[in-house]
Amino acid sequence: MSQDSSAISFVPAQTQARALREALENAGVMPKGYVEQWEETFDHWVPENGARIVARAWTDSTYRDLLLRDATSACRELGFGGPEGGFIVALENTGTLQNVIVCTLCSCTAWPVLGLPPEWYKSFEYRSRVVRESRQVLRELGLDLPESVNIRVWDTTAETRYMVLPMRPKGTEGWSEAQLASIVTKDCLIGVARPQVTHAKG
Amino acid sequence: MDGIQDMGGLQGFGVIPPHTDERPFHAPWEPASYAVALLAAEKGLWTFDAGRHAIERIPARQYMSMTYFERVLCGMVTLSIEHGLVTREELEALAGGPIPMALSMGPGHAVRSDHPGFKIGDHVIVRDLMPPGHIRAPNYVRGKKGRVVRIAPLARFPGEAGHGLPAHKEPSYHVQFVSKDLWEEAEDGATVVVDIYQSYLDKI
Numbered sequence: 001m002s003q004d005s006s007a008i009s010f011v012p013a014q015t016q017a018r019a020l021r022e023a024l025e026n027a028g029v030m031p032k033g034y035v036e037q038w039e040e041t042f043d044h045w046v047p048e049n050g051a052r053i054v055a056r057a058w059t060d061s062t063y064r065d066l067l068l069r070d071a072t073s074a075c076r077e078l079g080f081g082g083p084e085g086g087f088i089v090a091l092e093n094t095g096t097l098q099n100v101i102v103c104t105l106c107s108c109t110a111w112p113v114l115g116l117p118p119e120w121y122k123s124f125e126y127r128s129r130v131v132r133e134s135r136q137v138l139r140e141l142g143l144d145l146p147e148s149v150n151i152r153v154w155d156t157t158a159e160t161r162y163m164v165l166p167m168r169p170k171g172t173e174g175w176s177e178a179q180l181a182s183i184v185t186k187d188c189l190i191g192v193a194r195p196q197v198t199h200a201k202g
Numbered sequence: 203m204d205g206i207q208d209m210g211g212l213q214g215f216g217v218i219p220p221h222t223d224e225r226p227f228h229a230p231w232e233p234a235s236y237a238v239a240l241l242a243a244e245k246g247l248w249t250f251d252a253g254r255h256a257i258e259r260i261p262a263r264q265y266m267s268m269t270y271f272e273r274v275l276c277g278m279v280t281l282s283i284e285h286g287l288v289t290r291e292e293l294e295a296l297a298g299g300p301i302p303m304a305l306s307m308g309p310g311h312a313v314r315s316d317h318p319g320f321k322i323g324d325h326v327i328v329r330d331l332m333p334p335g336h337i338r339a340p341n342y343v344r345g346k347k348g349r350v351v352r353i354a355p356l357a358r359f360p361g362e363a364g365h366g367l368p369a370h371k372e373p374s375y376h377v378q379f380v381s382k383d384l385w386e387e388a389e390d391g392a393t394v395v396v397d398i399y400q401s402y403l404d405k406i
Contacts (some may be wrong), residue, residue, distance in 0.1 A: 008302075009300070010300050010301060011297045011299035011301060013231060013272045014229060014230070014276060015297045015298070015299070016279065016293075016297055016301050017231035017235065017275075018231065018296075019240065019293050019296035020275070020278065020279055020282060020288070020293065020317075021234055022293055023287075023288040024207055024241075024283070024287060027287050027288060028235075029245070029247075029287050030238070030241055030253075034237060035234045035237040037279075038237040038240055039233045042226070042236070045266070071301050083240065087355050089352070094372070102210075103213055103341060104208070104209055104210030104340050104342075105254070105338060106208055107270065112305035113353075115224070115226065116236075117226065118221060118224045118225070119221070121272070122223040122270045123214040123218065124215055125218045125219065127209050128209040128212040129215055129218070130208065130212075131210045131211055131342065132342075132384075132385050132388065133388075134381075135389060137218060140217050141217045141218055150392060150394050151391075152378075152392075152395060153395070154395045154397075155210060155340065155394060155395070155397065156397065157397045157398065158354060158397035158398065158399055159354065159355075159357040159397070160354045170359065177245050177309060184306070202236070
């Protein structure tokens, strides 16, 4: 018999997942409706949360100071916390520094403020390459930074969860917090994009 | 363990896949895999560390060919069986066929309880460890020197928590490395900051 277990044809993942749920429910470990309850929470973990935090920091210097000193409290102040958000650190971009987040070992992310991570963030390509050749990876993701900007990559290898605080773009003077938040995407919060004035809503 | 999950700096991967879509889930079954991890944490059955280690224990060929949520699901199936909540036979009967499982777990790795700790600005070296079990100091920084830029709060030591052992808590440190010290061809000015548990670090 072959030792290569990749040759076994397993049942489809959706069948595996259904079997696990049924078995855990039958064993009395998982209450009925448990998954649906979490799905509702996942729906509230969206990058719009992080965007609100950034917009507040752009318009309120006291809040900005708090965010950079103690992001966990700053996030909580706007109602964002929970699993994978127990210790949050905000990384400030400047004219000469771009911060970028990755988890090379799995795909840890600050769920409550960035939302659950997107596919590309979990890809083997991003996980392997961004620490080693950050500028090229950012270019492939559509962010071509001037040579004068240094790149700092933050690998999420313990319990700290990060969010990037992008620079407020020129041309947004006098905007409301809601308008400002509308240009801060999940990519901006991960550090692979910069807010674009032309993307504003509201 | 020196497994395929430790991919920081590995070469031979292609371009980053297109990112037209930010949705975390793409099939209705996927959220259940996370829900089992959250249930286990809530009930004190196993930690996220143990979940991560179970995923690392998936045979490398399968790890590479599974999607992200297939790996999470496989980790949760494995832990549910290892913790005696379900049997493999029961699951496969319910599924009507074979279900993939991770490989069995090796020994854990104990915290260093006599560690003096560090302060911000200290120069440190990552111990060149190769434990058979769960380790969160990625390969690309082991044996490398960096500088402590922040101290993170106490957290369970992964070498213990990842193995279901009673876990000591210790701080982790944000250690900044000059990329050129990690990879000769890296560009000037590039840096990498890794969040590293105290037990993995020594003072220079």
